[in-house]
Amino acid sequence: MTTMEKNLLIELFVEELPPKALKKLGEAFASVLADSLKAQGLAGASAVATSFASPRRLGLHLTAVAAKAADxxxxxxxxxxxxxxxxxxxxxxxxxxxxxxxxxxxxxxxxxxxxxxxxxxxxxxxxxxAGATLSEGLQKALDEALAKLPIPKVMSYQLADGWTDVKFVRPAHGLVALHGSDIVPVQALGLKSGRVTRGHRFEALAETVNVESADSYASQLLEQGAVIASFESRRAEILRQLNEAAAKQGLKPIDDEALLDEVTALVERPNVLTCQFEPEFLAVPQECLILTMKANQKYFPLLDAAGKLTHKFLVVSNIRPADASAVTGGNERVVRPRLADAKFFFDQDRKKKLQDRVPGLAKVVYHGKLGTQGERVERVRAIAHAIVNMLRMATLPYTVEAKDEFEVLDSKVQQAAVLAKADLLTDMVGEFPELQGIMGGYYARHEGLRDGVAIAIEDHYKPRFAGDALPRNHTGTVVALADKLETLVGLFGIGQLPTGDKDPFALRRHALGVIRILVEKNLPLELPALLEAARPAFGELINNPSEAMLTFFADRLAVSLREQGYSAQEVEAVLALAPARLGEVPRRLAAVRAFAALPEAASLAAANKRIANILKKVETPVEAKVVPSLLKEAAEQQLANALATVKPLADGMFANGEYAASLSELAALKGPVDAFFDDVMVNAEDPQLRANRLGLLKSLHEAMNRVADLSRLAA
Known part of the structure; x- marks a missing residue:
C-alpha cells in the first residue's frame, strides 16, 4: 500500500432491516461499492473487500484505496x-x-x-x-450501490426538516465514510458523512461510537458498541454457541441454514440460551412441533442421537443479562400456546377420517382452467393406474405371482392416490401448508391403513427440493410420478410454461423430480410414453403438450447432469440421441467418459463428425447398405470387413446394456477409418460407387452412434 493509499470504511446506519433480506442487502451493498471503486481506478483489482451487515447497518471495509485515481x-x-x-x-x-x-x-x-x-x-x-478524487468516486459508487440494492419493499419517510421525502428500505440515520482516519465528504439519503455511529440498542457502553479509523471500526463496535458487525462472523459465533449449548445437553441442534441466516439477521450480540417445554407435547408429530418453533419463534429444536425431537430447544437472544432466567422463562411461556395449538389441531384432525374429507376436495379450486382438487385427484388416480399398467407391460412375460403383485400394487396405488390430497382440508395443514403429505401419512397410520399406503401418502410430494429423498416404496413412487406428471402435463397443456426466472407452479422442480425418480430408481419406463399416458386423464381440457415438454425435460436433465460434474460434451453426446429411458442415461454417460479416455477416441470422434457432415450434404436419403462387389479400393474393403467383425460384437453388448464395452469395441475401427479417408474418394463420379461408399459410411455412422453421438466429442 502506497502513502497515497489507505483503507476505506463506509457504513450506513439504519433502523432494523428486514431479516430475510439482510444477507443479500449486505452482500450487494459491499460488492457494488467495491466494484465501482475498482472500475474508477481508486482501488486495485487485488483490494480486499469485507462486508458488514447487522440488523441496523450495512457496511464495507476496502483495502488500499487511493485518494485520487491516476490520470x-x-x-x-x-x-x-x-x-x-x-x-x-x-x-x-x-x-x-x-x-x-x-x-x-x-x-x-x-x-x-x-x-x-x-x-x-x-x-x-x-x-x-484527470482521475477521479475519492470524494467524487465514492459519491458515484454510493449512489450506484443504493440504487442497485435488492430491496424487497421500499418505504417512504421524511427527513428532520419535515418536508423532504426519502424512499429506502428503512429510515437511515447515519453515514460513516473514513479513508484511514480522514472523513470522506459524501452524502446519501439526506445524510452527510462523518465518523459517528451507534452500537447495540441496549448494551453499548455509550450512546454513540466515534470511529477512529477504517481499521478500528469492527473492533470499536465490538468493544464499545457490543455489536459483531460482520454477518459471517456473527453467524459463526451463533453456530459455535448453538453447538456448545447442545453438547452440554448431549443433544444436537436442528440443521437449518435458512433459519441460521434469519436469526443472524435479527441479533447484533448473540447469546444462546437453553429452554424447555412440557414433555407431553412430544405426543404430537415432531414435524409439527419443529415447524412451529422454527417458523413462528425462530427457535432451534434439539434432537437426540437418533434424530428424535426432545423437549429442549435453544433461543438466540440479543442481550446478555447477568440473570437470563427472565429471558428463558419468557420464551418458554411464549412457545407453550403454540405447541398447545399444534396438539389441538392434531387431536381434532384425527376425529375425521381421510376418506371422509375426500368429497370436500370438490369444493377446493385447483386452477381456473383445470378444475378442483377433487378433479385433480381423479386425474392423478387415472395416471397412476396407467403407470402401473406400463410397469406390468415392461416386465412381460411374468409369472402368476408377479401378476398378483401388480394387482396388489394397483390397489394400493389407487387408495393412496385418492387419499393423498385429503390432508389439505385438515386444520394442521391449514396452519402449516409445509406439512401436506406428512400429516396425511400420520393420519393414515392412525386410521390403521396399510403402512405402504401411509408411506405413499407421505412421500408422494418427494423429492420436494434438491437433495431430498425419493419415495421409499413402489406405491409412493408411482403416486409421486403421477402427481408430478399431472401438474406438468396439465399446466403445459394450458400454456402455463415457466418464463425466465418466473416459475410460479414450480414446474422445473416437478420435472427434476420426475427425472430423479426415473434415473435413480432405473424404472423401465420411457418418458415420451409416460407423457402420452398422462394426457387422456384431461380429456378435452388441454392441448397436446408432449413436444414442448420433451424439450423442457431435456433442458432440465442437461442442467442437472452438468451440475453433477459431467462435461457439456459428454451430456450433449448422450442427450443428442434423446434416450427415451432416462434410467439408462448414467450408464451411457459412464460409457462415453470411458470411451473418451481411449487413445483412439479423438480420431474416431473427428471421423464421426466428418461422416455426419458428408451424409448431411446428400440430398436423397442414404440407406445403410453395402454391395461387396462394388468395394473397389483396398481401404474400403478393409473398412467393410472390420465393420462386419466389430458391429455384431458392439450390437450384442449394446443389447445387453453393456454400453462401455460396446463403445470400446469401436476402437478397432480407427485404423481402417483413417485409411478409408486417406485413400478413398467418397464422391466418386460413378453413381453406383458413390452410393455404395455412402452406404458404407451410413452403416459405420449407425454402428458408432448407438450409445451416444460421438461427433459431439470432437474438438
Missing amino acids: KSVQLKLMPVAVALDASGNPTPALLKKLASVGADASVVPQLKRAPDGKAEALFLDQQL
Whole structure:
C-alpha cells in the first residue's frame, strides 16, 4: 500500500432491516461499492473487500484505496473528416462546436489525428483525463450501490426538516465514510458523512461510537458498541454457541441454514440460551412441533442421537443479562400456546377420517382452467393406474405371482392416490401448508391403513427440493410420478410454461423430480410414453403438450447432469440421441467418459463428425447398405470387413446394456477409418460407387452412434 493509499470504511446506519433480506442487502451493498471503486481506478483489482451487515447497518471495509485515481489518456472520436473540415481543410462550425463541448478550441486542430472509421475517415482528439478524487468516486459508487440494492419493499419517510421525502428500505440515520482516519465528504439519503455511529440498542457502553479509523471500526463496535458487525462472523459465533449449548445437553441442534441466516439477521450480540417445554407435547408429530418453533419463534429444536425431537430447544437472544432466567422463562411461556395449538389441531384432525374429507376436495379450486382438487385427484388416480399398467407391460412375460403383485400394487396405488390430497382440508395443514403429505401419512397410520399406503401418502410430494429423498416404496413412487406428471402435463397443456426466472407452479422442480425418480430408481419406463399416458386423464381440457415438454425435460436433465460434474460434451453426446429411458442415461454417460479416455477416441470422434457432415450434404436419403462387389479400393474393403467383425460384437453388448464395452469395441475401427479417408474418394463420379461408399459410411455412422453421438466429442 502506497502513502497515497489507505483503507476505506463506509457504513450506513439504519433502523432494523428486514431479516430475510439482510444477507443479500449486505452482500450487494459491499460488492457494488467495491466494484465501482475498482472500475474508477481508486482501488486495485487485488483490494480486499469485507462486508458488514447487522440488523441496523450495512457496511464495507476496502483495502488500499487511493485518494485520487491516476490520470488516463484517451482518444476521443470527434466526427467524420468530411463533416469536420471544409474543402480548404479549415475547421467547420460543427467541428468547433464539438471541440468546445469537450473543453478544447481551434488551437488543437493541427494536433487532431486522422484514422479510418468504417468506410470513412474520422478525426480523433488525444485527451488526458484527470482521475477521479475519492470524494467524487465514492459519491458515484454510493449512489450506484443504493440504487442497485435488492430491496424487497421500499418505504417512504421524511427527513428532520419535515418536508423532504426519502424512499429506502428503512429510515437511515447515519453515514460513516473514513479513508484511514480522514472523513470522506459524501452524502446519501439526506445524510452527510462523518465518523459517528451507534452500537447495540441496549448494551453499548455509550450512546454513540466515534470511529477512529477504517481499521478500528469492527473492533470499536465490538468493544464499545457490543455489536459483531460482520454477518459471517456473527453467524459463526451463533453456530459455535448453538453447538456448545447442545453438547452440554448431549443433544444436537436442528440443521437449518435458512433459519441460521434469519436469526443472524435479527441479533447484533448473540447469546444462546437453553429452554424447555412440557414433555407431553412430544405426543404430537415432531414435524409439527419443529415447524412451529422454527417458523413462528425462530427457535432451534434439539434432537437426540437418533434424530428424535426432545423437549429442549435453544433461543438466540440479543442481550446478555447477568440473570437470563427472565429471558428463558419468557420464551418458554411464549412457545407453550403454540405447541398447545399444534396438539389441538392434531387431536381434532384425527376425529375425521381421510376418506371422509375426500368429497370436500370438490369444493377446493385447483386452477381456473383445470378444475378442483377433487378433479385433480381423479386425474392423478387415472395416471397412476396407467403407470402401473406400463410397469406390468415392461416386465412381460411374468409369472402368476408377479401378476398378483401388480394387482396388489394397483390397489394400493389407487387408495393412496385418492387419499393423498385429503390432508389439505385438515386444520394442521391449514396452519402449516409445509406439512401436506406428512400429516396425511400420520393420519393414515392412525386410521390403521396399510403402512405402504401411509408411506405413499407421505412421500408422494418427494423429492420436494434438491437433495431430498425419493419415495421409499413402489406405491409412493408411482403416486409421486403421477402427481408430478399431472401438474406438468396439465399446466403445459394450458400454456402455463415457466418464463425466465418466473416459475410460479414450480414446474422445473416437478420435472427434476420426475427425472430423479426415473434415473435413480432405473424404472423401465420411457418418458415420451409416460407423457402420452398422462394426457387422456384431461380429456378435452388441454392441448397436446408432449413436444414442448420433451424439450423442457431435456433442458432440465442437461442442467442437472452438468451440475453433477459431467462435461457439456459428454451430456450433449448422450442427450443428442434423446434416450427415451432416462434410467439408462448414467450408464451411457459412464460409457462415453470411458470411451473418451481411449487413445483412439479423438480420431474416431473427428471421423464421426466428418461422416455426419458428408451424409448431411446428400440430398436423397442414404440407406445403410453395402454391395461387396462394388468395394473397389483396398481401404474400403478393409473398412467393410472390420465393420462386419466389430458391429455384431458392439450390437450384442449394446443389447445387453453393456454400453462401455460396446463403445470400446469401436476402437478397432480407427485404423481402417483413417485409411478409408486417406485413400478413398467418397464422391466418386460413378453413381453406383458413390452410393455404395455412402452406404458404407451410413452403416459405420449407425454402428458408432448407438450409445451416444460421438461427433459431439470432437474438438
